[in-house]
Amino acid sequence: MTELTPAQRRDLRARAHHLNPVVTIAGNGLAPNVVAEIERSLQAHELIKIKVQGTEREQRDALMEELCATLDASPVQHIGNILIVWRARREEDKPAAAQEKKPVRAATAKSAAAFAAAARRAALAKASTESRRSPARSPAPRGRGTGSRGR
Incomplete structure (x- = not known):
């Protein structure tokens, strides 16, 4: 568990103010699936709110300590039924085959070809809409007497 400075x-309290709780802990307490969900949320967001239902203050304090010790997280705040927990995002271990990078030239050439094709399609679409318009048509005159009522 990492100690945070004041x-x-x-x-972290200011950043967590607008967050909604991502996990609710009810009567079963810290079941393995709840701990797994909190682990996923911490990995994705680093800072989360957890809602605790049906427990007294001492039980919520003990739950916060157990949760932080289990997940190697830091307690940020405990207000009422809401617990705020923070943990730095962990680096994921990926297989060596997934970490190999493709040549940059191939990716660049592919995206450049896609960009050129999109530009050609846009130019063709513009040319086809311009050919449908009548060339010598001018807008109708504006002013008095152009209405159908004949005022």
Whole structure:
């Protein structure tokens, strides 16, 4: 569990203010599937709110300590039934085959070809709409006496 300085805690509280709870802990407590969901949320967002239902303050404090110890997270704030937890995003281990990069030239040539094709389609669409218009037509005159009522 990482200790946060008061300034870091204040910043995290401000960032968490607009967040909605992503996980709700009810009567079953910290079931393995709840812990797994909190783990996924921390990996995705780093800062999350957790709603706890049906427990007293001492139980919520113990739940916060257990949760932070289990997930190696830091407690940010505990207000009422809402717990705010932070953990830095962990680096994921990927297989070596997935980390190999393709040549940059192939990717650039492919995107350049796609860009050129899109430009050609846009030019053809513009040319076809211009050929449908009548060339010598001028807009109707504006002013008095052009209405159908004949005022």
